[in-house]
Amino acid sequence: MSDLVRINYIDKDHDSIVSDVIAQIKAKYPDTWTDFEHDNAGRMLLEVHAYIIDLLLFYLDRQANECFLVTARERQKAINCCKAIGYVLSSAVPSKVTVKITLKQTVPSNVTINAGTELTTSEKIVFELDADVIILAGELNGFGTATQGKTYTEILGISDGSANQSFLISKTGVIDIKQISVGYEKWTEVESFAFASALSKNYTVEIDALGRGKIIFGDNRNGLIPTAGSMVKIVYRVGGGLKGNIVKNTLIKVNGTGYDANGQPVAVTVTNEEAATGGEDEETIAHARKWAPVTYSQQNRLVTEEDYTAAANSFADKGLGRFAKAKAIIHERSGEANVIRIYALCRDADGGFIAPSKALGDAFVSAIDDTKMITDHVEVTAGTYQSVDISGTVKMQPGYLKEEVLANLNENIEILFDMENREMGQSLRISDLYKALDSAPGVDWVELTTPQSTVTPVSEYDLLTLGNVNFEVS
Template sequence: DLGVVLLELFCGIGDMLAYYLDAQAAEAFLPTARQRQNVINLCKLISYRLDGPVAATTSLRFSLAAPLDADLVIPAGTTCRARLEENDIVFETTEDATIPRSRTSVDAGARQGKRKTETFTADGDTGDPIILAGKEIAHGSIRVWVQAQEWTEVSHFQESGSDSRHFMAETDALDITRIVFGDGLRGAVPDSGAEIRVEYLETLGAEGNLGPHLVTELLTAIYLEGGLVPLAVTNPVPATGGADRETLEHARRQAPAEVRSLWKAVTKEDYLALAEGFPGVAKAQVLDVNDCKNIRYYQVNLAVAPDGGGPPSALLKQDLAEYLESRKVITVEINLFDPVYRPVSIDAEVFAYAGEDLDLVRSRVEQALADFFAFDRMSFGAPVHFSDLVALLDGVRGVSHVRMYTPTQDVDIRAGQIAALGQVNLEVRR
């Protein structure tokens, strides 16, 4: 029937138009927007910028075979490498380090990534941004020089004067980064023909997190009085804090929290929002005098866990302390401390259904436990409920039922602690 066909066509078109209208309306609000560029634009309205990839940080130890007759300076920017099967991971030092003549080693903070430099020529056009070639640019690593004078990165030009040497770095949903200068009223404009040099760090993000003693190769030659100095290098602590670009879910949660804090640290909620929004920090817990009688008034203790888990590096804690110091009340003392990973041991008897491969069932149970105790799923001070563990193991494919020996009740996790999977002892039988 032609009439029925036309009616169904009209219904289909109407349904399609309704979907487009709903989708367009959803993209206008932060909680419902699904396209990354729209989330970026909405966050920009409240002065929140989504983080790009974050470089992992660690400490590198440079060692001599024997003391030298003079102090040896290892300059900032010295590069070292970890050779892995799947990839080579490069780190560079962030500050000068000196081995005194009476010593044989020194530690220096380092950040993962490869330093890149691009050169441009200014055309004097106030609306023409500079597009960088790098795609995985580490958050906060961009530096700009115009005619050998370094300019300062800002998040907006609202407080910039006509002669302020400021620039903004904007990254879109396709990870294309643009350098934007002022318009002559809010922020200075580089003179036409001026040389613009842009330097930044290309990072691997979360892939840069690695264990201790894996960085073993020195790439930068170190000289003393014209002679090459042989140095050994390693990372005595893990590299942590590396993260991929900020997810939309994190931005939806973090942007309103930082706006509520007004980027000032006064209440516990303010400290938590600012700490968890800092690049490289995955989760934090704030303790004050109301939580522990050993804490003095006007003292805030902040437990910080980096992206990827493990302990935060000294460099990450230093950067976070400086960030919070500029936003706290002047009389408040801030203490940063490492998280304590509380191991939870599992001892259980697992009964499999008839016909199930016991080794395969064991593998599934072990994987389920690893997923349950994954760092991203655990929170500071969150207890591990006995019922959740039993339900988890009972729900594994091929498992008929389980008998738990350890734990036998809820596991309490104290403030500053995060639950982690401890020793696993499984007896799988039919």
């Protein structure tokens, strides 16, 4: 039987490694090495090796963690985990806004402002007209819609005729692929080649953690291979994010002109009488960690309130944006039909909540038409939100500065009210608030003035948000 000391494989930190190795040396060479003091050269080498082993074990554990969505921290690893269950992390999505185009004076013929004309704010945020805007003869104003982002045209490369070849788009922040052409022929995007035939002129799109788009073609079994020597060309859009949720009267410049019936240029101006809505930053890992497993469990069918809630929170439209928060509630139940109302909120450029646009709601209802119960009637309406003010007295521990303690308190409160941690209809328990405040570094004790008890939303679709924070620190 071996006389070596049994190694503890659970303790993998530096100090434990040093202790285990010393124990092994003492058991194996009791009379050879007896000096383990810190000024010993052998102890120095032992600790250097323990440091290296500690680092290796850390990175091994880190790599193992990245294999699972629940513990992944790197965005690309989360994208890969979600891909395995058919869930795609949403890239940033653009906002949409109604615009008013105005002539300096009336003209005797119709004036057309072409689709794709760029409209910009003073901060150089670019929108593009979705369709031609026509100002009728004798009128001063015309109306249309515009989507945030900028369109680019690029030659991706030349096909080499190989299977599963891919092309990387040069710009980051891709939000939409408008067109892929091989030679002079347009090809069609599909989610997967699983149902593509050998002759299907299809391609798929993958967006990586840096927002770079990759175009992938088939293998002549599932999806046609582009003919060798043919040019692959792309038209795509870049943009998206909360920054596109501009307030009203922010668009100030038309990067182009209108044209009358004779093709002559006519000067025009632009404004937006309503705020833009729907823009959202790229989906966070925390959001995907919460909703990807739920979406997978639905298996492309919507039956319960939870199914509809997950579908709404996972929905994104490339031209209309996505909901920031959503909750489904069944309002009417009968043997023949159910009425499911989706209460939803979007965000403005500062992260505040606003009502979703009707177009975004209609797009969601249309998107789930094939997966919902045939007897279910679904409608989208605006949710509500209620701000919670927090104030009180704080006694700080010795050795801390007042500003430092206040910063720690605010950080813990913001984590408690983080949008990923709160749902519509969720109460704020006073014990959770005290726990967040008491755990802030430098805090000895806290006495709250407001709130003094658990805060309950006024309805199932009401979201509690953070209001004013005011503490007296002594």
